[in-house]
Every structure is written in C-alpha cells, then in structure tokens.
Amino acid sequence: MGSSVSSKPSLPDSSARFRHHLPPNDLRRPLVNEISQQLVNGLALGAVYALIAIGYTMVYGVLRFINFAHGDVFMLGSFAGYYLAPRVAQWFPLPGWAGWTLVMVLSMVICAAIGILIELLAYRPLRDRPKLTVLITAIGVSLLIEYTCQHKAVFGASQKAFPDLLPAGVFKLGGLSFNTTQFVVLGVTVVLLAALTFIVKKTRIGMAMRAVSHNASAASLMGISNTFIISFTFGLGSALAGAGGILYGMTYTGIDPLMGVNVGLKAFVAAVLGGIGNLPGAALGGMVLGVVETFAGGMSGVSTYRDGIAFAILIIILIFKPTGLLGSKQIEKV
Amino acid sequence: MQLFLKAPRALLLIAIVAAVAAGLCADLMNPYYRGVVIDIGIAIILAVSLNLINGHTGQFSLGHAGFMSVGAYVSAMITLALRQSMGADQLAWLFLPTLVAGGLVAALAGLLVGVPSLRLRGDYLAIVTLGFGEIIRVIFQNVEAAGGASGLSGIPRMTGLAWTFILAAVAVYVVASLVNSTYGRGFIAVHDDEVAASAMGLNPTRYKVTAFVIGAFFAGIAGGLFAHHKTSITPQVFDFMKSFEVVVMVILGGMGRTAGVILAAVLLTLAPEFLRSVAEYRMIIYALLIIFLMIARPQGLFHFERRKRSSAA
C-alpha cells in the first residue's frame, strides 16, 4: 500500500549529502580529527533526535501513548521553514541571523498550533479509550499528514532543497571544528532544553504538567485542568519538533513529506532509550543514538545496517533495562 | 462460531474441497479478479494469525510483515534454487513443503520476537516488534543471496486459488480450534490478566511464545503465497505499513473475533481496489477512514451487541 518507510530517504549516510560537512583544505585529516569530526556530526544529529524525542516523552508522560504523528509535525516544521524563508527574505536578508531567528520562531509557533490541533481533533475524542485505539488513531493521523503532504497540490512527493538560512563559516572549539550549522544546531538545542527545563521545573504550569504526568486524576481533583495541560504539552512538544525540523533542514540538503517517519521512529527510540517520560533521559538518548549511528555509518561493513542499529539498541536496552537508561525500576503491584 | 464448534473438522474439509473446486474453475475467471481474490485469501491468513497474537493473547505486535517477509524470502529462494534442477511439474509438487519451510523459518523468527514479549507490554512491545520488523527488512536489504535492495524476481507464479484458500481454511481452523478449547482459553486469560493467569497455574510465557510462534508460522505461509503470487518481492514491500494494514484488520474485525477479522480482511483488501478511480486520494481517504472508525467504532466494525464469549466446551 503506497510508499514505505524505506522508500523515504533515510538520514544521509555519506558525507556527500552534508551541506557544510567538510571544511575546505582539510581533506587529509589524521584519524583523531576524523573521529572528532564524526563526534560533532553525531552530536548534531543527536541534537535533532533529542528535540523530537522530548515531544514523544512529554506526551507519553501525560497521556501514556505514543504520538506517532509527532515525526510528521517535525516534517511540517521543515516545510514551514522552506515556505517561510522566501517571504521572510523580503524583509530580512537570508542567509542572515535575523531572518533565521524569525523563520525559527514562526515555524515553532506553526508546529505548536498543529500539534494542539491534532490533539484536539483526533486524540481528545478518544480520551479514556484503550491505548491500542489511540495508538492506531495516531498512526492514522500520521498517514493522513504524510499522504496529504505528498499530494501534488500540497508539497508534492519529491525532495526539496532546504534554503540556506545562515552564512557559512567554521568555528573552532578546542580540537573540534564546527561549521555554522552544526554550531547553531547544538547551541539552539542546549538553549531550548534549558528553557524547557526551566518551564517544567520552575513555572506553575510546569508543576501542573508534572502533576498530571504523575497522576492525572489526582491532579484534576486538585483543580488542575487536564485538558489545558494536555494541549500545552502538545504545543510545547510540537514547537520543539518544529525547531528540530528547521535544524534538520539546515544540516541536510533534502526535505520531503516522508522524512518524519524514520527520524520520528528513531527519536522515539531515543526517548525509550533514555527512559520514557524522562526529559533529561530523552535528550541523553537522542545524543547517544545520534553519535552511535554516525559512527556506525562511518564504518565499512556496518554502514549498510545503519537503519537497523537504532532498533537493535532499543531491543537490547528494553530486554536488559526495560525502563531505559535513566528510568527508575518499577515494582508491579499485585 | 457456534457452527464451527459443532463440527470443526467437517467444516475444514468442506472448505478445502471448495477451495480445490474454485482452483479448478480458476481459469474461467478474469485474471485481475483472480488476483484480487488471492490477495484476499492471503490477507485472511495474515489477519487471522495476527489475531491469535494480538486479539486473543493481547500481545500488541507491529511486526507481522517481518514474519511474512521471512516466509516470502525463504520459500522464494527455495523455489528459485529448485528450478535450476527440475521442471514445473516437479516444482508444483514441492510447493506445499516449500511454503511450510518458509513458515517454519518465520516461526523461528516468531520465537525470537516472542522472547522480549515476556518482559514488555503494551506500547513498548509494539515498538519492539516494529523494530524487529525493520531489522529483518534491513537484513534482507543487505543479504546478497536475497537480492539486496532490489529483492528477488522471476519467482514462478505457483500460488493459485486452491492453495491460497486451503491454507486460509487451515489457518482459521487452527486458530479457532486452539482458542475454543480449555487449553486455548489460556491465551485469553493471559490477555485479560497476566498475574491472575499465572496464579491459576497458566504459564504466561508459554502462551505468549506459542501465540507468536503459531502466528509467525502462518504469516510466513502467507508470505510464501504472496511471493509466488506477485512473482517478485523487495524488502520494501514488507515494511511497517504492511504490518499496520494487518493490525487495522484485526482491530476493525473486533480483536479476537475470528469471523469479524476475516470480514475486515476481505473489506480492507477490496477497499483500495474500489478506490482505484480516485487513486491520488486513495491513501488520504484510507487514513481518514481509520481515524474516523477508531473514533466512531472502537470495538470493531461488526460489534453490535454486548460481547459474550461462547462457553460451549
């Protein structure tokens, strides 16, 4: 039936597809350099995973289900950037920092709105239904977004080249060299994670989120509006996915309507890896997965199995530590 | 189901005779329709076998296409190897053993996937089975002998109406017979409450692994039929979407209701054919339909009265 996970371009696994991958005049680096460069690439990829993984983990925290459509929200973030860029460029020059910031913020807002809308239309009518039903609905929403976007009247199925948003350049930090994009990807991720941590830990609404996540019915008895918190959670997670979409677009040339499937699945793996429901865990899981995948992709003999690696890690983790790297042990009540 | 319980073996025999008769008249049919009917038969095997894992035993598996691909590849590779040394007539005699071989290897994969299911439940299990399906696919993509990413082609077209429906009847018989026995009620008990099942002396591990192995076996058989029906297979065919289609059949059929699941398999195989005229909107409509049905009819398409499990022994 139609297209498939695999027919989508998976994450690029050769440096040829990196836009700013190789700094000039630096083609014969020693091994150490090669390794550190791979580490930077891995961290940049991991940062994108981390941003998306947080959305999965937050939604799982409050609603206990896998929002399969989350990867597609990430894709929509990329496309929002793609279509916004030429319009923003009329006022602010692109590539340029001001224009980039505006594209970033607008995409995040658009994605937040889409996330809230998805919850409102598809998931809210299913509150209190069996998890399986919600999961299938989520997959349905994901398919709906993918196939609608593939239609020629929307984005079309073909790959599009993401516009340059930032001027090219190389940063050196210790022994590592970053290009502008990688530097920004990591920087933005750190800033967003810090902001998120602040919201969740220090604000009233963050406290309410944690309460709902801990025990939704008790929270509701305490006067917390679950409905609002759930909407807020979807908005926040989707905004991060939108940011991830822009950062991904900046790092890799091609974007297409099915890009969210593979990246989304892997980000989910990252969330599970870190212990689902656990925010720092999701960030850590994303980073670990990004680095492992990048190194595996660079090794001959393993590189073709790259797409399987995320799942192999997932299965091993779940068999030996089912609650993830940072998850706590649970004892079943009998 | 009541009828089934009265004379299951006689019904199986009748179904097999009917399948053979249909196979004998198959040449009179328009090849396009014949193809669709075979698709339906394969879908029934897939849905009924997943129903044992998912509907009856409650182990949410999103990796059924993975088991299917194992059966498809193994049987196709056997056929392609045998073809070097024998004619079409001899090959036809070996078709059933070839399919069974594919099913057995798939069952072995089911055993492997069944093991993590002992520790995981719900969404975790779903995502792990999905991961297994993807890993199986990546492996086939990388195995030279399986044709790599371009897959296998030139597989002799040996799947006919007769074999398809004989095997579909066997799959239905096996699952229904199992579940409608004192032993088999254990599958449902494990579904309802694993801790209580264990306290009643039922070994949940055994039941879950058994469900995975039997379910995977028939998925493998369906894969073999599929390979010898389409004549070419690639790893992409057996992706997550394929697994999802089967899951939707089981859910819309009413999770654990054999007749409903069969009917859902028929309808969902026919639906895309009817939507051919609106090809570009086909998948959009399909997705909308799933969302709508999940919201409007979560108990399945054919759920009209209070659920009551038959208790006739």
Next chain:
Amino acid sequence: MSATLLELKDVTIRFGGLVAVNGVNLSVPEGGLIGLIGPNGAGKTTVFNMITGVYQPTAGSISFRGSPTAGLRPHALTKGGMARTFQNIRLFGSMSVFDNVRVATQVHRPHGIREALWRGRSHHAGEKEVEERVMDLLQVFSLQDFRDEPARSLPYGGQRRLEIVRALATQPKLLLLDEPAAGMNPSEKEELMHLIEFIRKRFGMAILLVEHDMKVVMGICERIAVLEYGIKIAEGTPKEIQVHPKVIEAYLGASALHE
C-alpha cells in the same frame, strides 16, 4: 497437629532501602485454617506474594509440602498445589463465568495444543469432563445461572465468590485468601465466614487467610499471626491474640474503639 504444609523461616524482603517484611516465621499445618492479620501496610499482602512466588524473599526460606519454593514462578506453585485470590479482584473480565473456572482446570490436565487441534475423541471426552467439574463447582457456589455472563458483569459479592471458585478449580492443597472480606457489609461478611468453613470441610484443604477485618478472622481461624511494620508481633489462638498486649496496642486499640 498434623504435618506441616507450608513453612516460612525468617523471611525478609527489601524494596530498595525499605524492609517490608522482616524475619517472619509462619507455618500452616495440613488442613489448618490460619489467619494473618495486621493493620494496613503491615506487609500481609507482601508475605502473600512471597508465598505465591510473585516476589522472591531477600532472605530466609519458604517451603511448601516439604520442598523449598525459591525460584519457582507462581504458575509452578499453583501446579504444586497452591491457589490464591486477590485483594483487588482479578478475574478474567472478558471471559464468561464458566470460562474463568474452566481455564483454571487446565493446570492438571494432560491435554494441550495437540488435542485442541486434532479435536478427536479424547479431546471431547476431556472437555466434557471439564464442563462437568466446572458446573459442579459453580453449583456449589450458586453461580450456575450466570455461567455465560461475562465475569465483569457479576455483582461484587459474586465476583468474590467466583474468584474463590476459580482458585478451587486448580485443586489446591493450600488456599490463600487475600482480604476476601474487603468491601463487604456485615451480613456479607457473616456469609463469607460460613463459606470459608464450608470450603474447608468440603474440600479438606488448608487455608491461609489474610485479613484486615478482625471479626472474620477471630470467628473462624484456629491460629492467628499478627504482623506490624513487617514484623510478626504475636501468634496464637484467637483467644490468646485477643488479650495479647502488643496486639491490642498495635491494632485492636484503634479498631476496638470503632466497633
């Protein structure tokens, strides 16, 4: 007294830093009716879960019918002759009343996949035998009229009874009842006491009764052990327990005021 059926020796379990049960000794003779009481959170259900193999004790040993149970999973213990009910009823909700009991008979049946698939003479004979046994049991507990109802549609008391029937269908030597009186009104409790005595007489098994409600336990048990904060503070006949100062302090003091 007759031979020991179940014996707990210095049984201890820790969850992280918390010692939930500490050095508990307990023995149940064959055919005996023993009560295990204590205030909420005293560790009664935890002891229960260790006996039935849901948890493994951190230290100490449990032996059943003369052999240690360490490492045995719940289903293996049930096969060995132990059966239990749950504090918060755990029936197979989607299955009929009949099937709930039927599935519990499987533990001692020789029939498995092969018979179910072949559906031959022996399968039909076996299923008929099961049906008769199940219907006998349902009749004894006057549940026969509900045989085809889904278990979750039974009224509360009926569900409690069905859980006991289901446990009896495994033909246990030792029946473990986890707070069977929970959520019952006084007249239902009265009925329950008669039921427990009746079961013991009719099926001749030992019963270990975990209970929060003092009246139920005092009325029917031969011996009673009292837990508080995971430690056994007293053991004896109901009469001895009633006057035991530690028990009165820990438990009766508060609840006696209520009654």
